[in-house]
Each structure stands twice: as structure tokens, then as C-alpha cells.
Amino acid sequence: DAGITQSPRHKVTETGTPVTLRCHQTENHRYMYWYRQDPGHGLRLIHYSYGVKDTDKGEVSDGYSVSRSKTEDFLLTLESATSSQTSVYFCAISESPGASVYGYTFGSGTRLTVV
Amino acid sequence: GENVEQHPSTLSVQEGDSAVIKCTYSDSASNYFPWYKQELGKRPQLIIDIRSNVGEKKDQRIAVTLNKTAKHFSLHITETQPEDSAVYFCAASDGAAGNKLTFGGGTRVLVKP
Numbered sequence: 001d002a003g004i005t006q007s008p009r010h011k012v013t014e015t016g017t018p019v020t021l022r023c024h025q026t027e028n029h030r031y032m033y034w035y036r037q038d039p040g041h042g043l044r045l046i047h048y049s050y051g052v053k054d055t056d057k058g059e060v061s062d063g064y065s066v067s068r069s070k071t072e073d074f075l076l077t078l079e080s081a082t083s084s085q086t087s088v089y090f091c092a093i094s095e096s097p098g099a100s101v102y103g104y105t106f107g108s109g110t111r112l113t114v115v
Numbered sequence: 116g117e118n119v120e121q122h123p124s125t126l127s128v129q130e131g132d133s134a135v136i137k138c139t140y141s142d143s144a145s146n147y148f149p150w151y152k153q154e155l156g157k158r159p160q161l162i163i164d165i166r167s168n169v170g171e172k173k174d175q176r177i178a179v180t181l182n183k184t185a186k187h188f189s190l191h192i193t194e195t196q197p198e199d200s201a202v203y204f205c206a207a208s209d210g211a212a213g214n215k216l217t218f219g220g221g222t223r224v225l226v227k228p
Contacts, residue, residue, distance in 0.1 A: 031214050042121070042204055042218040043159070050213050058215070059116065090158065094214050103149050103161040104216060 003027040006091050006107035013114055019078040021110050023091030025071075031094045032074040033104070034058075034066065036087040043090065049074055081114045088112075117142040119207050121219025129227055134192040136222045138205035141186065145207040148181060148188045149216070153202045162203075163190070195226045 003026045013019050023032060031050055035043040035058075045058030047066040055066050063085060065077045078085055088111050092104040118141040128134045140148075149164035165172045165179045165188065172179050176195075181188040192199055202223050206216040 033215070035218075040124075040220060042220040043206075043216075044218070045215060048213050048215060056213060059217075103164055104151075104159075106158040106160070108158050 004091060004093050004105055004107045006089075006110050008110060009108065010111045011113070013081050013112070015082060015114055016080050019081050019112065021076045021089055021091075021112070023074045023076070023107055025074075025093045027093055027105070028071060029093040029095050029105075030071075032068065033092045033094075034064070034074070034076045035090045035092065036060065036085075037090060037109075038087050046076065046089075078112075081112075083114050086112060086114045117145060117207055117209070117217040119205060119217050119219040121205050121222055123222060124220065125223045125225070127225045127227060128195050130195060130197060132195055134195055134199070134224055134226075136190045136203055136205065136224075137187060138189070138207075138219050139185075139187040140207040140217075142207070142209060143183075143186065144209040144211075146210055147208045148179070149206050149208075150177075150179060150190050151204045151206065151218075153204065153221075155201075159204060192224075195224075197226050197228055200224060200226045 007022045033048040034046040044060045049055045049068040067075045090109050091107040094104045121138045146167035151159035152162045153159040176193050178191045202221045205219040208216045
């Protein structure tokens with residue numbers, strides 16, 4: 001398929017527990033991103049990575065951390081899940097701006113429910 | 116940071132008619148403007164994009180126009196078909212470190228047969 005997979009696809013967790021979502025790519029793209037999608041808000045950037053061990057915050061990073069120890073894997077951790085973090089989480093990958101194919105490729109998403 | 120506004124939030128058209136979605140952006144440094152289509156329960160997929168050195172780009176029934184002076188860009192879908200029903204997102208990027216995209220809030224398009 002698109003060379004990017006997310007796991008798990010669905011998860012229900014309790015308030016206060018830590019949760020880790022995984023994004024795995026086989027495209028060897030440099031950039032990886034985590035977005036959340038909520039009705040009326042479109043897609044909002046949580047964190048992104050521009051290389052192994054190089055990460056930075058997006059516009060809604062509070063309560064989230066990330067790690068990228070290998071080119072192919074980008075992990076998103078909710079340190080202590082809250083109900084406001086109930087959302088659909090999308091991982092995306094992209095090449096460098098100078099590449100011929102520049103746009104994002106998204107994963108299939110993870111639907112997370114915090115109860 | 117960049118802010119992208121998208122209108123309308125919902126759009127209902129008759130099959131065969133045209134649909135237009137408009138976006139405005141705030142950062143004059145933005146130079147890349149993609150559009151994504153998201154079908155129900157699926158991932159967003161890139162359908163067309165435009166860079167700031169181009170004013171218009173077409174791909175079959177879809178076209179995007181860009182007005183850098185006014186900082187707005189639009190998606191035009193002609194001869195709409197039921198399979199065009201989806202949520203469409205515009206986005207903008209300045210191509211700086213991280214190639215971050217800022218997305219609009221989305222437009223739900225319904226094409227009525």
C-alpha cells in the first residue's frame with residue numbers, strides 16, 4: 001500500500017494511563033509527523049521529526065511526547081491520557097522540499113478513545 | 116505561525132455542477148499549497164498541489180488557483196460526480212525546516228445524484 005503503517009488501529013484506554021502509538025514507514029522518507037483530527041479543527045500538528053533523534057513541537061504538543069530512534073519508526077506517547085485526547089491520530093511522511101514528490105503520505109490513522 | 120481558514124465548511128452540489136472551495140492563509144512566506152481528499156473512514160490523500168511560482172494548475176476535472184497578493188487559493192471541481200463526495204482539506208507550508216503543513220478546517224462536499 002502506501003508504505004506507512006500505524007498501530008494500533010483502534011484503542012480504548014483509561015484516563016491517566018500512558019499510551020504509545022506507533023508509525024512505521026518503508027519509504028526512507030526524512031520527515032515524519034503526528035497529527036490529530038477532530039471535528040471542526042481539521043488536522044493539527046502535534047510533533048514532527050526531521051531526522052533520527054531530531055524532533056520538534058507542533059501547535060498542540062502539550063501532553064504528548066515523541067521519539068524517533070530509527071528512520072522508519074516514529075512513536076507518539078500520551079504521558080497520562082485525558083478525555084480531551086480522544087481523537088483520530090494520523091501519522092504522515094514526506095520527502096524534502098526539493099524532492100519531486102513533495103506532499104504528505106498519511107497512514108490509516110489510529111482511533112483513540114480515553115474513558 | 117501560519118493560520119489557514121477554509122470555506123465553506125459544507126457544500127452540497129448537484130451531480131454535474133461545479134464545486135469551489137476557498138482558503139486563505141496568513142503567512143506571506145508560505146509557498147506550497149496542497150489539497151487533500153478524505154473519504155469517510157479513510158486517510159487523507161493528496162489530490163493536487165501548487166507552488167507559489169504558479170498561478171493555476173489543472174488535473175482533469177480539478178484545478179487549483181493561487182492569488183499570492185490576496186493570500187488565498189481555491190479548489191475547483193468541475194462536472195462533479197458522486198465519488199467526489201468527501202471532506203477536502205487545504206493546507207499551506209513555507210517549506211522551512213520540517214516541511215510542516217498547516218491545514219484548514221475542512222469542507223464536507225456532498226454530490227447529489
